[in-house]
Amino acid sequence: MNRRVWMAVSLAALWPFAARAQDDPGKESLGAVVVKVYHATDGDPGAAGGSAKEVPGDVVLRLRSESRLKFAHYREIGSDTKTLFRSYENWAQPLGASDEVLVRFEARNHPSRQAAFLGIELWLSRRKVLRTDAEITTARPLHVLGPAWRGGRLIVSVALAPVTLSNPQ
Numbered sequence: 001m002n003r004r005v006w007m008a009v010s011l012a013a014l015w016p017f018a019a020r021a022q023d024d025p026g027k028e029s030l031g032a033v034v035v036k037v038y039h040a041t042d043g044d045p046g047a048a049g050g051s052a053k054e055v056p057g058d059v060v061l062r063l064r065s066e067s068r069l070k071f072a073h074y075r076e077i078g079s080d081t082k083t084l085f086r087s088y089e090n091w092a093q094p095l096g097a098s099d100e101v102l103v104r105f106e107a108r109n110h111p112s113r114q115a116a117f118l119g120i121e122l123w124l125s126r127r128k129v130l131r132t133d134a135e136i137t138t139a140r141p142l143h144v145l146g147p148a149w150r151g152g153r154l155i156v157s158v159a160l161a162p163v164t165l166s167n168p169q
Contacts, residue, residue, distance in 0.1 A: 028086040030111050032161035033118070033136070035092040035103045037078040038063070041152025045073035048150065052077045068145055069155060081161055084116065094156070100125055101146075103158060108133060116160050122146075138162045 038055060039048035040063070052075035055063075063069045078094035084107055092103045102123040109117045115137045122130040122144055134142045141159030 027088065030084045030086055030107055031116065032081050033084050033090065033092065033105055033116075034079065034081045034141075034157075034159050034161045035094045036076055036157040036159075037094045037101055037146075038155040038157065039075045039077050039149065039152050040069065040071035040073070040155050041150075042072045043151045045075055047152065048075035048077055063143065063155065066143065069143060071152065073152075074155075084111070084118075086110075101154070101156065102126075103156065105158065111160065114138065114160075118158075120158060122156060134158075136160050 039045075039052060041047060045052075055074040055076050060074055063071075063074060078096065078101070080092040080094040082090050082092045084090060084105070086107060089104055089106045092105070093099065093101075094103070095101050104121040104123065105118045107116060108119055111117070115135055117133065117135045119133050120131070120142065121128055124147060130144060136142050136159055138160045141157045144156045144158075146154030146156055
C-alpha cells in the first residue's frame, strides 16, 4: 500500500513537467496576418453587394498609386485575421464560410514587429493561382489583382496585423 501511495504522489508531482515537455514549439504564435478582399470597379460600386464596406481613404490612395490597381471605386467585401504560427501553414478565409478565396501562408523566418517574410499561396475556386515568397508589413501590404467579378475585379490584400498591447511580438 505504501508503494502505491508513493507512486501516485510521484506521478502527480511530475505530471506538470511532462505536460510542459510536450508543448509543440511549432505552434508558437509569431503574430497575426490580416487578409482582405476588395471589389474594385469603374462602374457601379453597388454591384459589390449590400454588405460591402467603404474602404478608408489611405488604402484607396495606396491602391490608386499602382497603375494596375487604379479604379474609380473600391469596396471591402471580406476580411479575416489569423494567427501566424512558427512552423505550421496557416489558412485565411476572407469571405467567411465561402471557399472561393483562400490564402495559405507560413513564416519563412522569425518576423519582427514591423515585417515578416512569408510563403503565400492564393487559392481561387479551390485552385492554386499564385505562389510567392514576399515580405509584408503593417504599413505596406501585398496586393494581388484577382479575377473579374460583378463588373469589376477582386483585389486580395495580405498584411501583418498591427501589434497590440495584448499581443506584443
